[in-house]
Amino acid sequence: MRHEVISCPLDDWFDAYGTFQLTEGELAACAAALEGGAWTGEGPQTWERAGPSLLRNGKFNKFAAPPSERRESENDVFEPLKEIAERLGSVDLGEASDSTEIGLDGVCAVGRAADLPTSGNVSRAGDGMGRRLSSVRWMYDSKPNSAIPGEQSGSTNRVDGYFYCVHQRAKLSLGDVAVICEYKKNGEGAIQNRKQLVGAAAHLFNEDPIRFSIYGITIEDCDVSLWYFCRSHTAKSFPFNFLTDPMSLVKVFVSFMFAPPVSLGFDSNIRRIMPSPRDGRPFISYVYRLPMEDSNGEERVHYYRTRRSISDSHRLCITGRARRVWEVEQVKSFDDLHRVDDKVVVLREVWLDESAPTERQIQQSIFTSLNRFGDKLKDPTYSPPHFSCFDDDLKKEVRALFEEDNSLPPFGPRSNVRRKAYERYFLTIREDFVGQATRDVANNFEPSPLLLRETKSLKTSKFPTVYGADPTRNTQSSAAVHPDRSPIPTPPYDYQVARRYRPKRPDRLIYEENCLDLDDNRIASLKDVFTGLRGCFTASLLLFCAGWVHRDISCGNVLIWTDSDGRKQGKLGDLEYAKPFPSEGGSPDPKTGTAYFMPVEIAKGRHMVPRSATATTTTRSKRPHYAEALTAAQGEVEESKLEEMRTRSENPPKRAVGPVLHDFTHEAECLWWLSLWSVTARLGIWETVRTVFTPFIDTTATQAREMFLMYDNSNFPDLAEELPESLQPVYGCLRVSRRYLQLRFLELAQLDEKARADPAKHSRAFMSIRNLVNVQIPSETPPLVNGSNPFWTILESQGRLKGIELESTTAKRPHPAS
Known part of the structure; x- marks a missing residue:
């Protein structure tokens, strides 16, 4: 702050x-x-x-x-x-x-x-x-x-x-x-x-x-x-x-x-509606007005009334994107609250730089890139570099995503165009509206970080102090993250960008699908969680083909949608951080990310380097579960390829450390952390990961996550003892993917930026994660639980976390250009 x-x-x-x-x-x-x-x-x-x-x-x-x-x-x-x-x-x-x-x-x-x-x-x-x-x-x-x-x-x-x-x-x-x-x-x-x-x-x-x-x-x-x-x-x-x-x-x-x-x-485009017996609503609600122009250039206005809060967590920092998500229904006006139809949709508000593209514009750009990629795939002889490590099954699956999907209903201005199958892995944006911008920064200003040496934590009370307050706004994600004021070391290279204090404006979108994120307490089982992960993997694979990186894959952005027939579909939401890779420059504004799932290199601000020639080869697993999720032939192929990579990476040449760009392999790492979180924290299994899934990012937390991912003298092998027998196949795939990421990050660190931008260098990462998210979850898996890391909750209650703000994100430094 x-x-x-x-x-x-x-x-x-x-x-x-x-x-x-x-x-x-x-x-x-x-x-x-x-x-x-x-x-x-x-x-x-x-x-x-x-x-x-x-x-x-x-x-x-x-x-x-x-x-x-x-x-x-x-x-x-x-x-x-x-x-x-x-x-x-x-x-x-x-x-x-x-x-x-x-x-x-x-x-x-x-x-x-x-x-x-x-x-x-x-x-x-x-x-x-x-x-x-x-x-x-x-x-x-x-x-x-x-x-x-x-x-x-x-x-x-x-x-x-x-x-x-x-x-x-x-x-x-x-x-x-x-x-x-x-x-x-x-x-x-x-x-x-x-x-x-x-x-x-x-x-x-x-x-x-x-x-x-x-x-x-x-x-x-x-x-x-x-x-x-x-x-x-x-x-x-x-x-x-x-x-x-x-x-x-x-x-x-x-x-x-x-x-x-x-x-x-x-904001004159929002009105507070107090509880009324005649209205039948026991809680305060809000009506959002979304003015826009139709296809004929005429202004029209739609009104949406909130039904309940989906995401509205407390934030200790005022600046930033400040996301709010509501379940809403369309009404006739501010004064006429009768519903237009029975449809329940989702309203999402996020604050963007005034010059930044909206999520709808980003989605349209991604779809345009995907359509170009799909046009090339029509040539059966075309083999893009993205497919260099894909097996035939995955290649076939990707090609099928670019076919027309008759089950998707026509929508919006493209109502006469049949939609492609890939669209089902993203949210359908009904309409959006960009509100007024904040004021420009004053002339003759000077940054004044010493005016506030620390940010005051909000005082707490047990109950709301406003009659009729909507209790759904109290829902906090166990991995909810808010801007952090804990110090982080300055990166050893000079990529710092001067703060420009760009004006921000609210981007309000209406989504057709009312989904549940992975941390929602209404999700029934771990099987449903992995349905969401598979949908997120497919969406990430599509972004890979389009040449885009999401940069904020987290439990709040991986969504599960249930259609009218009861079928569940995983989707990837929140595209406002997405950028083409590689791209020039990065926003110097603070980012609202999720500490649990942030790539280690991004949190560190520098590339991985080996601690010693044997640091990545020593194992101490108490039980050999490596091949439980694989056939013997598959295990042999995996181990031979990894051994070859290990030999090449034992003594990597030194190179100058430069800015870390969020690349496609980082996207795969996010999915790895998500999968690990799903079978540990989501099941109430915290002992092995208690220092990994900490609700903040500082030097100590980042080092703990790096140790857990990169070095086998961590307690990762203990996870085999903690997980139930039914999830040992998941542990086996986590272990294989972890080994691949360990060695691959060391290899990528040796490449220049041009070589790292080659899609072929990241193809294998998606194959590795595909095996992980496709593990079949048996019905006897333990039930899901909700709650934050109890280890840190105990330390906080003992007053041992003074100066550290829980449930927070990256420190205030420019996000790496990506």
């Missing part, structure tokens, strides 16, 4: 993130109201008494001395801010302005939203600020240590003050809180003050799907700083002294109090 924070001069902060620009007449009206006057509207110099003076001789009366020099409590010291805000709220900016603009209305606390086009929400530095309202919409309240409501159990947060919607109901709601504030009497608590504000902002982002940005204020003694939080970056202004410069504080308060909701970060 600290690497996403920038600071900038106050004027530049207002230019980039301000809600609207106050005129001189409006500022004069505000100053007059604080001095005890009020605008009557009868003439340019006509005033009346509004109450006791709060501002005299250019200073606030009740802040004659700095807070650090006063004996009162912190709460009493800053209590006058509430009176100042109330006086400013009495100002009629419509009368005080020479040219009043009608403001854009937006989303309010409990669901009132304006039907505004997305373009009306966008406010960019350099393009002018947004419009204001003529009357106050938000009022400041000082309630020290007051709790901000939450809809998810396990999360709440407290702030010293906030700006709330004046139209709120009796009880404060999530949508009522627009701006959050934290105070300290002196500067000694500045770091804690900032961390508390960041924690509160993260809480609001986690709890409220309507937010696309959040504003904040911190005061330390006399110094006031303004904050802007979004998925791209966090911006803090240089402080100003509100005792000597009171009008800057007036400008801040008025810019928040008279701002339309969209200017304060409420």
Whole structure:
């Protein structure tokens, strides 16, 4: 988080993130109201008494001395801010302005939203600020240590003050809180003050799907700083002294109090629907509006109402992709919640760089590449390099994927074109919509990683604090991963890319298939898990043929879909990380990946190197299970090929270490980790893998995973004793594939980038993983269980993991170009 924070001069902060620009007449009206006057509207110099003076001789009366020099409590010291805000709220900016603009209305606390086009929400530095309202919409309240409501159990947060919607109901709601504030009497608590504000902002982002940005204020003694939080970056202004410069504080308060909701970060394309007995919904739901153009260029709007949350885990970091997945139904409008049809679909939201392609565009590019590859396969004599190590059966299976599949229904603009069989291994995108982007980074900014030395963990409570909260939003994946602040060594080579703080925008997609991921507690058996793995393998094989890498194969992206006839089909989802291989450059933004399944070389940032000539050849298996999943002939072929590779790899030549590109063999490694996780963690077998499947990535965790994969003096052979007899064939294939990966990574490290890009160099990896995922799972396999690594849970409860944030992902460093 600290690497996403920038600071900038106050004027530049207002230019980039301000809600609207106050005129001189409006500022004069505000100053007059604080001095005890009020605008009557009868003439340019006509005033009346509004109450006791709060501002005299250019200073606030009740802040004659700095807070650090006063004996009162912190709460009493800053209590006058509430009176100042109330006086400013009495100002009629419509009368005080020479040219009043009608403001854009937006989303309010409990669901009132304006039907505004997305373009009306966008406010960019350099393009002018947004419009204001003529009357106050938000009022400041000082309630020290007051709790901000939450809809998810396990999360709440407290702030010293906030700006709330004046139209709120009796009880404060999530949508009522627009701006959050934290105070300290002196500067000694500045770091804690900032961390508390960041924690509160993260809480609001986690709890409220309507937010696309959040504003904040911190005061330390006399110094006031303004904050802007979004998925791209966090911006803090240089402080100003509100005792000597009171009008800057007036400008801040008025810019928040008279701002339309969209200017304060409420998305007008989402509305919160509170529980209603007439509606029959016991929980809070949300309606998403997806405007788009049809094939004739005419705008049309679809509305989707959430039924339950599929993925909405807590995130400790504000920036990033912040994925949310909902089960939804199409309704008629924000105000008419009657269903359009009985179809239940899936809505997925993810924040992408403004210039990044959407998932739909990526999928279309992949399909285009696959169609070109399929056209070449029509020539029976054509043998692509991808097939160099494939057996005849796999070649035949791949060719069949490019045939027309009459069982796939026509869909969308391609309704007159018959679909190819390969499409069944990917999700069907019904429609998508790209929302408004976050603000551009301010001019004259400077990175400020030391403003936050660590990220405050969210305080927890046992139950949601909002009535009617949807309990499905509390579901946490056992392998859920969120951005991590644990340090990671800087790679030994220079591939670091300067942070560009690109604006981000939400990409919202509607999927036809309502699937279960591998970690869903509704999956019935390990047999179903391997159905998903086989589908993921086929999709990865297709990406290999298309020349693309997925780069985020994990239990949350491997999906199981059940059709209307009850047949189960594995699919691979979440293509937003996918890129052609090789490709130039990589995004310097933090990635949201899954630590459990990340390739070791990617986590390390460098290629594998052997520890010694015998490090990869020593074995200590207690039981010989090598050939249990193979015939004698197959085992002989495997061992002879591996022995040949072992001989060549015992003393690999040294070479310069360069950037690690996520390649096709890394995709195979992800599937290996997934298969291992499926037969251990998914069955509650943790002893052997307790140091492998840790919910974070740091140096120690990465070394443990490298040891487990690459060296036989690890405890991998102990897995044979832990697994039940029915899964010994899986262990045998895990062992064979592991041996191949051990030696192959050492060979690939000796090649230059051009040679590593040759598909033929990765063909054998897919053959090895194919044997693994195709193992038949017997019916007597133990049942699936749910839960995180108990070893780390015990350490956390004992306080032995201080400084390490569980369920987190890679440290904040650029992702390797791939």
